[in-house]
Amino acid sequence: xxxxxxCKTNLFSSCHHHHQxxxxxxKTWNQSSLSFSSKTDFxxxxxxxxxxxxxxxxxALNSQLQAPGFRIGKAxxxxxKGIQPNMKEVTSAQDLVDSLSNAGDELVVLDFFSPGCxxxxxxHPKICQFAEMNPDVQFLQVNYEEHxxxxxxxxxxxxxxxxxxxxxxxxxxxxxxxxxxxxxFKDALAKHKPERCSLGPTKGLExxxxxxxxxxxxxxxxxxPKQVEFVPAKASEEMIVAAPSxxxxxxxxxxxxxxxxxxxxEERNMVSAGR
Numbered sequence: 302x303x304x305x306x307x308c309k310t311n312l313f314s315s316c317h318h319h320h321q322x323x324x325x326x327x328k329t330w331n332q333s334s335l336s337f338s339s340k341t342d343f344x345x346x347x348x349x350x351x352x353x354x355x356x357x358x359x360x361a362l363n364s365q366l367q368a369p370g371f372r373i374g375k376a377x378x379x380x381x382k383g384i385q386p387n388m389k390e391v392t393s394a395q396d397l398v399d400s401l402s403n404a405g406d407e408l409v410v411l412d413f414f415s416p417g418c419x420x421x422x423x424x425h426p427k428i429c430q431f432a433e434m435n436p437d438v439q440f441l442q443v444n445y446e447e448h449x450x451x452x453x454x455x456x457x458x459x460x461x462x463x464x465x466x467x468x469x470x471x472x473x474x475x476x477x478x479x480x481x482x483x484x485x486f487k488d489a490l491a492k493h494k495p496e497r498c499s500l501g502p503t504k505g506l507e508x509x510x511x512x513x514x515x516x517x518x519x520x521x522x523x524x525x526p527k528q529v530e531f532v533p534a535k536a537s538e539e540m541i542v543a544a545p546s547x548x549x550x551x552x553x554x555x556x557x558x559x560x561x562x563x564x565x566x567e568e569r570n571m572v573s574a575g576r
Contacts, residue, residue, distance in 0.1 A: 379422050380414060380442065383429035388440040394451050394514045394522040400441055401505035406468040408438045408494050413452060413462040415445040420479045421461040427483060431490065438494060450519040455510055465493050471504030 380390075391397045401409055412428060414421035432440045445452050445460060452458075463486065464475040473493050478485040506514075508526070515524035 378416065380416065380425055380444070383426055385429060385432040385436075385440070387436050387438065388429070388432050388442065390442040390444065391448065394448075394454075394517075394520045397441065397443070397451070398506060398511070398514075398522070400439070401466055402503055404439055404466070404468075404505075405503055406497065406499055408490075409466040410438060410440045410490075411443060411464040411466070412440060413443045413445055413457050413460055413464075415460050417446070418460045423480050424461055424478075424483070427480065428486075431486070435490065435494065438490070450517055451514065454513040454517045454520070455506075463489075465489055466505065467493055468497075468499035469501035469504055470499055471507060 389400070391400065397411075414425070428440065432438070443452065443457075445457070459477050461479065462475070462477045465473045467473050474489050476485050476489070511524045512526065514520055514522045
């Protein structure tokens, strides 16, 4: 297979190797046999290869070069470096709610960051180390720039910012920290990580936060508030019966539960009968 060297000063040159002719052109070159994935200058953009014989290996390479989103020398974004299996970037408000609801009793750390935040970038390697050392803790990354409206609804206005969630307790703490104050993160992790059994379903976001997300027109998220059964107490139906006094200073034990009107009549009959 012939080696191809591409440089900006020699884009119109061609090389011959083992009777194979390989040419590389910029997008502005008007050739019907070429197809490109970029409309701008070559540097850092997609290119296309044309070969005289088009052997299979060059056909595969040409397909890769013309694939959407292909870039030469593309580097990972800083928040994608060092990612651990228990780290995940949140894609939507629904994804955030579902991720918290499905976490069970596991500790979940919400990491709010911004690509342009220097403190977030400096702290990221340490967060990845914590994730590696604590595989039983879930780390959810929330990109502030991509989910700004959602962050507003959650009252997140400072970065880097963290929220810890745990089972039926819901949010257990929230704070902002940097490399200089990383002890906050260590202490919160040590305090809320130990295994515990929380009674009741996983709480996740608070009710007011869910309502705020649902009311946000920029988000595709719907939430039905939980209906709480409320039975108004009526004096005619429910009352507490006080124990009658006795001559020997003894008193009947007070009832431990609230009695209904029917039970009250029966209790009074029992008391008058001396039972």
